[in-house]
Amino acid sequence: MNVYLDYASTTPIHPEVITYMSEIMKDHYGNPSSIHRLGREARTVIEKARRTMAQILNCSIGEIFFTSSATEAHNTLLKRSVQDLGIERIIYLPLEHHCGLHSIQEIVKTSTVQPVPLKVGSDGMFSMQELEVMLKENKKTLVSIMHVNNEIGNLYPIEVIGKLCKQAGAVFHADTVQSIGKMPLDFASLDVDLAAGSAHKFYGPKGIGFMYIHEDTQINPMIYGGAQERNMRAGTENIIGIAGMAKALEVADRDQKKRAEIIAARQAYFEEKVLQEITGTWINGSDSRASHITSVSFPASPHVDMLMFNLDIAGIAASSASACSSGIEADSHVLQAIQHPDNRKSIRFSYSHLTTLEELDYTISILKKHTQAT
Ligand SMILES: Cc1ncc(COP(=O)(O)O)c(C=O)c1O
Structure with a gap:
């Protein structure tokens, strides 16, 4: 998928x-x-x-x-x-x-x-x-x-x-x-x-x-x-x-109203599932956020280091909030500004009215698979 x-x-x-x-x-x-x-x-x-x-x-x-x-x-x-x-x-x-x-x-x-x-x-x-x-x-x-x-x-x-x-x-x-x-x-x-x-x-x-x-x-x-x-x-x-x-x-x-309703529902669904099903996660940012963006912070683990790579292999396009400079991966200036801990990894998921619940369920299943320690 x-x-x-x-x-x-x-x-x-x-x-x-x-x-x-x-x-x-x-x-x-x-x-x-x-x-x-x-x-x-x-x-x-x-x-x-x-x-x-x-x-x-x-x-x-x-x-x-x-x-x-x-x-x-x-x-x-x-x-x-x-x-x-x-x-x-x-x-x-x-x-x-x-x-x-x-x-x-x-x-x-x-x-x-x-x-x-x-x-x-x-x-x-x-x-x-x-x-x-x-x-x-x-x-x-x-x-x-x-x-x-x-x-x-x-x-x-x-x-x-x-x-x-x-x-x-x-x-x-x-x-x-x-x-x-x-x-x-x-x-x-x-x-x-x-x-x-x-x-x-x-x-x-x-x-x-x-x-x-x-x-x-x-x-x-x-x-x-x-x-x-x-x-x-x-x-x-x-x-x-x-x-x-x-x-x-x-x-x-x-189409603004129609799109906005769908996007808000997708965000609520995804965030609830992530927080419930993936231990130790939190959502970066304030209570006042736009509904098309969710930045998830994952707890440190060797699995998490490979998460972006594994999402990509599984066909999921998300965005890493870190930049690789001189071979060292560092948090983006935004994550640094909010003092996001260096040892955790954040990934930005951003949705649209085209995003389906099935796509989000699949993403959660892949996240679960690749964050759980074996
Ligand atoms: C908040 C913000 N400002 C500016 C830009 C730059 O836009 P453009 O791709 O048109 O140069 C972007 C694109 O990522 C953005 O998200």
């Missing part, structure tokens, strides 16, 4: 998205910057996609800019906001995705900006009061806190954080990659200045993403060249990807 439990890493393209992209691929090969009919038609496809996405995310079309990925989007948003908005300090969550974290590290290396990582507990959460106190300091601040953590699934209250930032005059950047398409997001009511999404996380194609830049936040581009994306992101547009991303978001929005 083949079981895919790595939906937080990427998702298969939805059949409706494939159909739509195939049409665009066949019929719309013009360069959107050309003024002839074919060019104008391609431009129309892009602007229709932008309109669809802006409607779903409740923002204006002028606030959406297409990029090659969320990684590019976050690099642009973080680097350019620091350069262009007079940022003196970045307060950030140490559990940010590497595209945010490494951008911040690079900014700090090449500027006088003060980095302030938030202190997190073993559940990965930070004190809102502490953030509030920090924000009282008279320093132009950028706050970078993700909406949903991609490894342990923690859900951070961006609506509350946004309000605090707004009151304090701080710029708020939120990585919304793991929440867009999974839960409703309403940018008009959120005090988020900068955000980004990636199509392949919500059943769209890979290699296409977007940034949201609030209309009152003016930053310059990171990539220079042509006047595409209203001078914010040069380079001939990935029209097929853009069309596919908008279609995927449209489908995700249409």
Whole structure:
């Protein structure tokens, strides 16, 4: 049996998205910057996609800019906001995705900006009061806190954080990659200045993403060249990807409630079974977690060291939360930040509305087989 439990890493393209992209691929090969009919038609496809996405995310079309990925989007948003908005300090969550974290590290290396990582507990959460106190300091601040953590699934209250930032005059950047398409997001009511999404996380194609830049936040581009994306992101547009991303978001929005119910039920089922049937396990993260991610911590044993390998042999695709550097396996920066014990092993299982109970039962049986001492 083949079981895919790595939906937080990427998702298969939805059949409706494939159909739509195939049409665009066949019929719309013009360069959107050309003024002839074919060019104008391609431009129309892009602007229709932008309109669809802006409607779903409740923002204006002028606030959406297409990029090659969320990684590019976050690099642009973080680097350019620091350069262009007079940022003196970045307060950030140490559990940010590497595209945010490494951008911040690079900014700090090449500027006088003060980095302030938030202190997190073993559940990965930070004190809102502490953030509030920090924000009282008279320093132009950028706050970078993700909406949903991609490894342990923690859900951070961006609506509350946004309000605090707004009151304090701080710029708020939120990585919304793991929440867009999974839960409703309403940018008009959120005090988020900068955000980004990636199509392949919500059943769209890979290699296409977007940034949201609030209309009152003016930053310059990171990539220079042509006047595409209203001078914010040069380079001939990935029209097929853009069309596919908008279609995927449209489908995700249409089916959101139905999908969310199934996913929440799958998570409850899987977590209960894991905790009951596999001795010594716990679920990493806080009580407030997104329902498509479960990070399971397994007690130390020689069997557990081989678990990822054995899951793979059994046809189960999950994700190891450790990185191998110089031949030594170490916990990821997220697990290190929550002080996950080195001698235990964590594996991330991430599900979708496509995940069946049978797949989860099979996974539990394989986990049991390979964790029990003989
Ligand atoms: C939270 C988060 N941010 C950013 C990214 C990067 O997205 P992309 O694959 O579009 O570069 C990912 C992808 O894993 C993610 O999970």
